[in-house]
Structures are given as C-alpha cells and as structure tokens.
Amino acid sequence: MSVTTVIESRDAIFDEERFTSIPRPRDMIHQSSSKSITQAGDDSGEDPKNFSEAMASRDVHFWKEAIHDEIDSIMHNNTWVLADLPLGSKALGCKWILKIKIKVDGTIDKYKARLVIQGFRQKEGIDFFDTYAPIARISTIRLLLALAAIHNLVIHQMGVKTAFLNGDLDEEIYMKQPEGFVMPGNELKVCKLKKSLYGFKQAPKQWHQKFNDVVLSNGFALNQADKCVYSKFDTSGKGVMICLYVDDMLIFWY
Template sequence: MASRGVYFWKEAIHDEIDSIMHDNTWVLADLPPGCKALGCKWILKRKMKVDGTIDKYKARLVIQGFRQKEGIDFFDTYAPVARISTIRLLLALAAIQNLVIHQMDVKTAFLNGDLDEEIYMKQPEGFVMPGNEHKVSS
C-alpha cells in the first residue's frame, strides 16, 4: 500500500469487500471448540489493456488454505470451471446450428461454489466488524 496507486488499490479492496458482503458470502460466528480459524490475505493485480496501459486494479481476498491438512480439514480439491474441450464442443454446436454466442464475466463466480466442510476464517485486517472482534467468518 506504499505505491503511487494506493487510492486505486483501496478502491479495488473496498469493491471486493462490498461484493462479498452483498452476496452474503460469510456470516460472523463464534469459533467452535477444537476448530482453528485460517488467516486471509489480499491478492492485488493490475489488469492491462492490449496497448500496455492499466485497465483496472483488481483485489481478491483469499483464505490461507495451505495451512489445512488433506484428509483432516478437506478431502477434495477441484475448481468448478469448464474444460476447454467442453467449450470447443459448445462453440462447434453453435456454429453448426448457426446460433449467436454471447460472452459474460461473473465477477465473483468462485464464491458460488458449495462446500461440504465448515471453514472458519479470521476477519480481514482493516475490516473487523466493531463489537464482533472475537468472531470469525464462517
């Protein structure tokens, strides 16, 4: 946050937090006995235009899942994304059927995945809810 673009980074972080809160991604809860809360960190990235200029500043809040143990804290690892072969098949079918294709980007699509496990995360630094400092995100 010491860079010249600090205003843009803060705006990107606030946009991400607003999106998380708007989508009710987590609820604040007391940490159950025997459970541990994982930390989180911000991933900051500049999205560039084709000409090399900055298009936008993007912030993503990620949980520090590397602290989990496979078989204890989680059992499966996967990303709910389409395979390239599936996309090619759909494009081919659209071309054969002379269909119109539209593309869209879902800003927080990764937040729509369902988890079978309960995950507890510490509240992000700078965004701890007043009066709920001891609670974790669930």
C-alpha cells in the same frame, strides 16, 4: 499469399491467426510507456505485496476502491458471520492479493483486489474432501463451435464475477478477520464461513455444485457425455446450450 481461416457466427468471429503475432503486454511496454505506468502506480511500478503497502502507495484511492468492491461482493453474498472460535479449532489466515491489470496496449485497465484464504493450511478429511474444477472437454468446445458455424447459431461468451463466492460450504471452517476490516469491539471474534472463498481447495467444486443445482432446477438437462454441458429446448426445437469452463461459459442459442 497466406490464407486465414475464419469461423463466423452471427455475433462472434473466431480468427485462428488474429492473436498469434500480438506480443504480451509486458513485451509491448517500451521505456516511455513503462515510465507512465510507474508514475500512475507506486514508486516501484510493482503491485503492492500486502494491504499496508497498498494503503501507503500513491494509488491508495484506487486500491481502496478495489478492496471495498471486493468486500461489498463478499458481504452481499453473506459469506461469513462473526463468531467465537470454538475450543480446539484453529482459524485460517487470509491475505489481500492486489494486482494492476494491464491492457494489451500497455495501459492500465483496472486495479484488482482479491481476498484469498490460506487454503494451503486446510487438512484433508476435516476442512475439505473432494476437489475438482468443472472443465468442458476441448473436443466438446470444438464440436459446438463447428455446429454453430454450420447452423449459423448465436454465440455468447461470459465470465461470472466472483464465481467462487457462490459456493455453499459443507464443512465448518473459521477464518481470521481480514486486514483493514476488523470489526471494532469484536477484535477477538473470527469469521465462520458460510460460503466459499478464493483459495479454498474445494472452492471450484462448490461453485460447480451450486451452478449445477441452479441450472438443473430451471429446466436444463445435463449432457451425459460431458457433465459441463447443459441444454434446454422448447417444443419447437429452439433453445439454449451452456458449455461451462470453470467460471467462464459459452452460450449457444438455437
């Protein structure tokens, strides 16, 4: 008789064997379910390779909704302003990355669109300098989970939607207007980036810098042993601890 180890807090269960035998979504899709997904998607059952393919697919309504959701996030965040391209400067290209997200049972979860800049064309020392991603040590995460189990703490897990769009840019970078959203009458203008975009080499670093500034300004203290752990306690000893892993975080309530 096998024994399964479970670490339990008041609102989260971490079962070490719960997901080990579950096949990947692609492995679970049998001929019948695969056929239904193909019928729900385009004729080939594959993700569109570009904006034009998405607009010509049978699921154009869903792709339009996903693309407009991404553009709304970008524009709401004041990511760029239209400007003339300065002499001697080159505008980076951008591309729509389109994916159909599949649930574990093989059914469609959602249509996802992401505008990605061609960061591979950036020049070091001009378009970017430092590059890193904020990742808490695995030993830190294990320690905090163990403490949460011992002291019966509340644990929340969350991801930040479009996290990299929050980072402020220090460099002067220009981008071509995205396909499908070229402003009429301003076709020759380019996007002068104010905020980071997915695809930038410095995007994770700029996101971490913004997160760090906001959290510290709200009274949190930075853990000196792991710079991705923040804590804040009141006079009674109760408080909250945040463990950051790129754009996901574990939040522990004491």
